[in-house]
Each structure stands twice: as structure tokens, then as C-alpha cells.
Amino acid sequence: xxKVTVSLQSExxxxxxxxxxxxxxxxxxxxxxxxxxxxxxVSVKVGEGEFLCFVGPSGCGxxxxxxxxxxxxxxxSGQILANGENITGPGRDRMVMFQEHALFPWLxxxxxxxxxxxxxxxxxSKERREVAKYYLHLVGLEKSERANIHELSGxxxxxxxxxxxxxxxxxVLLMDEPFxxxxxxxxxxxxxxIQRIWEARRKTIIFVTHNVREAACLxxxxxxxxxxxxxxxxxFRIELPRPRDINSVExxxxxxxxxxxxxxxxxxxxxxxxx
Amino acid sequence: MIHRIFTVAFxxxxxxxxxxxxxxxxxxxxLLPSPLNVLEYMWQATMDGTLVTSTMVTMKRLLxxxxxxxxxxxxxxxxxxxxxxxxxxxxxxxxxxxxxxxVCWVPLALLWFGQTEAAMLFVVVMGTLWSVLIATSDxxxxxxxxxxxxxxxxxxxxxxxxxNVILPASLPYLIGGMKxxxxxxxxxxMAAEIFVTILSGFGLGxxxxxxxxxxxxxxxxxxxxxxxxxxxxADRILFSPWERFFHKRWGTGSTN
Numbered sequence: 001x002x003k004v005t006v007s008l009q010s011e012x013x014x015x016x017x018x019x020x021x022x023x024x025x026x027x028x029x030x031x032x033x034x035x036x037x038x039x040x041x042v043s044v045k046v047g048e049g050e051f052l053c054f055v056g057p058s059g060c061g062x063x064x065x066x067x068x069x070x071x072x073x074x075x076x077s078g079q080i081l082a083n084g085e086n087i088t089g090p091g092r093d094r095m096v097m098f099q100e101h102a103l104f105p106w107l108x109x110x111x112x113x114x115x116x117x118x119x120x121x122x123x124x125s126k127e128r129r130e131v132a133k134y135y136l137h138l139v140g141l142e143k144s145e146r147a148n149i150h151e152l153s154g155x156x157x158x159x160x161x162x163x164x165x166x167x168x169x170x171x172v173l174l175m176d177e178p179f180x181x182x183x184x185x186x187x188x189x190x191x192x193x194i195q196r197i198w199e200a201r202r203k204t205i206i207f208v209t210h211n212v213r214e215a216a217c218l219x220x221x222x223x224x225x226x227x228x229x230x231x232x233x234x235x236f237r238i239e240l241p242r243p244r245d246i247n248s249v250e251x252x253x254x255x256x257x258x259x260x261x262x263x264x265x266x267x268x269x270x271x272x273x274x275x
Numbered sequence: 276m277i278h279r280i281f282t283v284a285f286x287x288x289x290x291x292x293x294x295x296x297x298x299x300x301x302x303x304x305x306l307l308p309s310p311l312n313v314l315e316y317m318w319q320a321t322m323d324g325t326l327v328t329s330t331m332v333t334m335k336r337l338l339x340x341x342x343x344x345x346x347x348x349x350x351x352x353x354x355x356x357x358x359x360x361x362x363x364x365x366x367x368x369x370x371x372x373x374x375x376x377x378v379c380w381v382p383l384a385l386l387w388f389g390q391t392e393a394a395m396l397f398v399v400v401m402g403t404l405w406s407v408l409i410a411t412s413d414x415x416x417x418x419x420x421x422x423x424x425x426x427x428x429x430x431x432x433x434x435x436x437x438x439n440v441i442l443p444a445s446l447p448y449l450i451g452g453m454k455x456x457x458x459x460x461x462x463x464x465m466a467a468e469i470f471v472t473i474l475s476g477f478g479l480g481x482x483x484x485x486x487x488x489x490x491x492x493x494x495x496x497x498x499x500x501x502x503x504x505x506x507x508x509a510d511r512i513l514f515s516p517w518e519r520f521f522h523k524r525w526g527t528g529s530t531n
Contacts, residue, residue, distance in 0.1 A: 070428055090428045102425040105525045106443040115439070116429035150526025168429065 008127045011169060012134060017049035017204040018083050018093060018171035020069055025078035027064055037229035038064040041078065044223065044232065046206060051198055053219035054208045055258065061230020062208045063176055069206065070096045070174050082172070092120060095170035099177040101157040103149045109136070109160050110145040116168045135163040138197060155186035159193075166197070172204045179214070188246055191217055195243045212262065216254040217246045224258065226265040233265045234258075308493040313500065316493040325482070330501065333464065333478035340396050341460040344403025345453065351404075352411025352452070353441070366412060369405040377402035377463030381470050390473045395464065402463030403456040410452020414445035447521045454514045461506055 027039040039061040046052050054062035067073045068080055071090040080087045082094065095116070103112050113132040117123065123131065136142045139159040149157065158178055165173060179187045195218065198205055209215050215222045216238055224234040236258055240250055290310050296302070297309040304312075320326040355361045355369075380401045381394075388394035418441065426440045442449075468480020477485075479498055486494030521527065 072424055072427060090430065092430050094428075096425070096428040098421060098425065100419075100421055102421045104422060104425075104440070104444070106446065108524075115426075115431075119430040119435070148524050148526065150524075164429075 008123075008130055011123060011127065011131055014202045015169055015171050017202050019048050020044070020046040020172060020204065020206070021081040021084075022065065022069070023079050023081070025065070025068060025075045025080060027061070027068060027073065027075050029064075039068075039075070040229035040231050042230065042232055043078075046204060049202055049204055051205045051207065051218060051220045053215035053222045054206065054225060055210065055212055055215045055222055055262070056225030056230075057210060057227060057262075059230070060225035060227040062225045064230065066096075066174050066176050066206060066208050069172075070094055072096075092116070092168050093170050094172040094174060095165040095168065097158075097161050097165045097173065097175045097178045099180050101149075101154075101161045103157060103160055103164070105149050107149075108145070109141065109147050109149070109152070112149070112160055113145075113164045113167050116164060120168045132163075132167055135167045136160075138166070138200070139163045139193065153186075154182050155190065158182065158190065162194075162197070166201065166203075170203070172206070175205065175207045177208055177210065180209070180211070187214070191246055192243060194218065199242070212258045213246060213251065213255040216251050216258060217244050222258060224262060224265070226262075234261050236261075305490055305492060308496060312493040313497045316491075316497045317501075320494070320497070326497075326501070329477055329479050329482045329498075330505070332476035333468065333480070334505075335476075336392070336395050336399060336468075336478060337460055337464050340399025340464065341403050341457060343396070344400050344407055344456055344460060347400075348404045348407030348452075348456065349411050349449065352408040353415060353437070355408065355412040356415035362412070366409070369408045369412075372401075373405040373409060377459060378466035378470070380463070381467055384467070385471060390471060392473065392475050394471060395467050395473070395478075398467040399460050399464045402459040406459050407452050407456040410455055411445070411449055414448020414452060415441055417448065418444040447525060447527070450514060450517045450521065454510070457509060457513065458506075461502075461509075465502065 022042060022044045024041045024043055025039055026037070026041055028035050028037045030036075036059070038059075042061065042065060044052075044065070054065065056062050064073070068075050069082075069087065071087050071094065082091075087094075104115065107115065110129075110132060113136060114128055117128045117131055133142060133145070136145055139162050141156060141159050141163065144152065144156065144160075149160070152160065161178070179190055182190070191214070194205075205218075207215070207218055212222075216236075219238055222236040222238060223232050224236070225231065226233045236254065238254055240248075240254070244251060293310050297304065297307045297312075317326065351365065355366045377398060380398045384394040384397045388397060422440055422444055423436065426436055431440060464478070465480045465483075468478045469484045472481060472484075479502055483495055483498040483502075486492070486498060
């Protein structure tokens, strides 16, 4: 970075990543077909700076748990803690990236990245722009800051969404199948980017996916969920050096192992999960 | 460029056929004035001030009534969209009243307010308010809920969400509603002016009605042309720039 002010420097300095803990969390929804237990007494511990992946078929509660951690929803019972404190609502320390980019079409790229920054106290407008530029640069979109959202490709939109989520410098990044709607080539690029950014910005990342290989590529740990009721069934530690290549043979070994376990839990429902 | 030529040619042909038809003597000139007669009346009425005064009187009523309609219609529409109880009550009422042609308000307005400016205004407001309310409410409700969730996670709430998310997200619909409201206001005012004579000002509608009473067909047609011209101009000045901006930003429709 060239010339920066003091507060800008502190803004771009790494915040310490956060520890997340869910204890005996249950959550049910009422649908047309009756009550669904999306999460049944689920407990998770996420370490500081850990990259954790939630994997499972649809309806297994992985996104529900993410929303609870985000503070968008409240659990029926049990508690969720961020650094030992109860999560009562959304917070700037926990930013979310959605499957649909959720960018605001009435703002341009810069405006979208500034949206969260404007809500963060302590920065003047020049500093906010500097911060936004830094993150647009980090995701490789510094040249598109004036572009309208509809002019971007799907991959670029998710990059902007990533920059927008990173800009307020959250300690936790919550990603809800962010690459599911993208083509394979674009996805592979983003796997590299997200690993690079994770290491550069030291975040705790929780990444929800139904793609086992994606989870093995990104996660330090992979948690396997199964539906009806939503539970965590198994845990895998991925002991591979980074950056990881999604096409590597070692990675395939892990994803086969996870897929086999998954098929055991969800016989008949395993089709929804891609290897 | 080629589009312009077609446009100009079309209207030229229309005008020439009109002139030819009126000169053919098949119809009485009282019933079918030539375009030149109409133009002559416009010139004359502009010079003696009749046309200018009437237009001003009408525009004042229109803008005032339209403004009041927006002032209440937009906020009520926003509230209706967010609260189920208002949707089931006010929203339903608006939907019902909107189907009532605004000229139907004229008898009631006359009985309530007499032959006054207030009666005119009342009719215009009734013509505007409900359609704007419904368009606004529909617009907000068609907003993808993901915007609200995304905004919440970034710390937006309350008034900030209204101003920075809900309002801009529904702006394209709002402009659509305002445009429709404008058309309704214009229609209801003309109906009111034709039906009601009031001494505080003679608007375009009244000028049109006098034209009929005096059998001055050139006046009738001239006023009609002016009414159309004002409608078109308003669309170009008030709404088109916005619509073009939204098309560009949102990437909806073509920009040319």
C-alpha cells in the first residue's frame, strides 16, 4: 500500500480472528408439510482463524446453523457464542456472503463495497474509499469500481460480494454456498483466491457447501451434516499443505473418504451431493 | 436517424390528409376544421393570453393535486407494504377505489366543496393517491428479501434500511407508479374541468367545453392538441430521464 493515514493503517491491519462456539443448538421450522427439525442439539467449536466447512445434502441444517451464527435467525434452544459472548443479532464482526450475490443493483461496484463501510464508525469518506479500493484490488476488480452490477459476470459479482463482506474487516466470514451458481473454471479461480485472502487477512471462515471436493480443498476441517433431523455426523481433518489444488490426487482421496461416509448416512438422499 | 424520418413522415402524412379531408367539402367546416384553422386559433389565443392563462390555471391545479397525491400516496404505500394489517385494510380500500373512474368523484366533490378550487383539487388527489399507493406497495413487496438480509448483516436497520435499501430497491416501481399517477391526475382534472365551471380560474378543460358550446371546433381541437402535448412533454421531462437511468443501472430493457 502507498501513502496511508494512521487510522487507515489500523483499519487494514489484521484483527484477531474470532472463536465461535455452538452448544446444543436446536432450530425447527414450520413448513406446509409440518414441523421440520432443521438442527437437533448440534454443538460445534470453531477455532480462531480456522477454515471450517459444513457439508451435507439440502435440508441438513448447514445453512440454518450459518444463519444462526450470522445472527439473522435465533435458535429455539441452546446457545451460540462468539468469543464467549452470546450472539443476539447480526454484527460487523461476522460478515455473510450469500449464494446469490445479493449485491444492490442501484449502486455501482464501489457503492456496494462502501455500503457496509459507511455503517462502520470512525472512518472519513476518503479513508472509506481507500479501504474499498484496497479490497477491490485484493479481489482483482480495481478496474471495475465504476461498473454497474448487471455488467459483471457471475464470478465478478461474487468477487464484489467478497470485497463487500471483507471491507468492514470482520473477524469471521460466513459463506453460504457462495460458488454454487458459478461455472467450474470460475470456481477453481476463486478457490485459489479465497485461500490466498484467508491467509493474507487472517479470518475465521465458515464455508457451507454441498460440494465435497470443494470442502476438502478449502477446509482445515470438514463437518458432515445429515438431515431429518439436522445433525453433525462426522468430522474430517484435511492435512494437506496450502495452497491446495482442487484437482490434486491427495485431495481426491479425502473427498472419496468423505463421500463414502456421506452415502452411509444418507442412503437414498446422497444424490444431492456432488463429489 | 431512420426512426426520426419515419416519425416525421407519419405525422406529415396525417396532417396533409387532414387538410385534404377538410378542403374536400365532404364535411361541414364547422365539424371538421382544417389544421391551419386550428393553428390560427392557437396563435390568436396565445397572443390574447387566453391559452396561456388557461394552461397556467390547469397546471397549477394539476401539480398541486398531484403533489398532494404523491405526498400521501408514497408514504402510505411504503407503510402498506410493510405491515400486514395495513395491507388487509388500506390496501384493499385502495384497490377498490382505484377501480372507480375519477370522474365519479366530481358529483361528490361538488356537493362537499361547492364550485371551488378545493373541489378540483379533491378530484385530482383522489385520482392520484390510490394508484400511487398501490404501485408503491407492490413495488416494495416485489423486492427480493435477500437485499434486506444482506443489509442487516452489514449493520443496517430501521430508518437506514428504509432510506438506503427499501426505497432505492423499489424506485423503478415507484417511478412507474408516479407515471401512472400523473396520467390519472391529468385525466381526472380534465374531467372535472369539463364538468365544473368555477369562477376562480378557467382551465384547459373549461376552454374545451366553451369551444363546444360556441361550436368553435378549431378551439376544441386546438385545446385537445395542447392537452396531448403537455402529457407528452411531462413524460419526457419528468419520467423518461429516470427510466433511462434505471434501465442503465439495473440492466433492464434497452437503453435507446
